[in-house]
Amino acid sequence: MKPLLSLFEFEKNNTTFQREITAGLTAFFTVAYIIVVNSSILHDSGINLQMAVLATVFVSIFGCLLMGLYANAPIVLVPGMGINTYFTYTIVHNQGLSWQSALGIVVVSGLIFIIVAFSSIGVKITKSIPASLKHAISVGIGVLITFIGLQKGGVVLVHPQTGLQLGSLSDPQVILTLIGLLIALVLFILDLKTAFLLTILSITGLAAYIGIINLSGSKPLHISEYSSFFGSFSLKDIGTVDFWLAVFSLTLLSVFEHVGLLQGLLPNKDRFARSLKAGSITAMVSGLFGTSPTISAAESAAGTAVGGRTGLTAITAGIAFAFTLLFLPFINMIPNSATSPILVIVGALMFQSVKEIPFHNLSEAIPAFLLIIFIGFTQSIPDGMAFGFISYAIIRIINKDFRKDNIVLFVIAGLFLISLFLK
Structure with missing residues (x-):
């Protein structure tokens, strides 16, 4: 016990x-759903479901142990919701890149994130972006995640004339999805x-x-097969505009996700710096493991x-993730309705953040509105970000607001503008 006391400084941290x-078990059970949901989303990109499950579990174990041992912070690192939808539905489905190239984008983006985290660039970028x-x-x-959820559950269907339509309420899949939504809502409240x-x-x-499903038909999980899947990323598209546009957008998203949560949960500056470094390393190796980037989970x-x-909180969560390997054969049987x-x-x-947008100030509200609408209607996170940042920069120019704080914003807007013309 004494080595643990000295390593984690229990007395100093009043714990x-x-x-x-x-705390570690609480955080784990709160975020354990990510194993199923992230694997399902990765599977939509073409990744084998069992490999997606193992990648999710292994990178979560790695991230939690690194965060606990290196940063001594009670932060759980798991593949992020939002970023995983960007990985599958924007990079693979919209941009037409293979899932192997998408993993290559994760690796390159992670390397840039590491450079950012081991310098002061990350915090500077975050501070320069308007709230x-x-x-x-x-x-x-x-909005995008909600649409994907409704579509996967059969509640919303594609219509050739109107674009979208309500699914059949007599469809068992739709009924189960709506029942699941009611259960989740009640339990969450x-x-x-x-x-x-x-x-x-x-x-x-x-x-x-x-x-609808047969629980006795679960497939055995062959962990030995994972060795051939590990490191499946590809850099064959590294010379294309789409590759670097995705790297740029993914890096911004990763930095925002990590810095925002860490600043809220870790007032200690030393722990913040080490936690950001641990997060950046895990985000990079996510591409090696075969999943979308990890983030500092809000469930922490x-x-x-x-x-x-x-850090013992994070380590406990990591060990708990390891025990889930015993139950993984049943995960491939979980239906979309669940x-x-x-x-x-x-x-x-995530939509709750809308209340933080100052809609009384049109200079702030219009770019934010355009960003939201374009993400939702184009099903593309970088396209939405492009219209939001570009319109914000234009308004700043019209208002002759050329403060030093806006320089990074203008650079980001310029890069997004170039990316739109090169598409």
């Missing part, structure tokens, strides 16, 4: 061994930390009961809320 273990645009990005991604996990389990059980707040103060409600609720949570 105990038992409290840290409890209204940061919140708009969160809202826009929330009751503030159950395992709301998402319980929703997935209950809908999967219901689907098995009515005969569940652990800190029950007293988590040190994961779709989670996407909708996550989208709603």
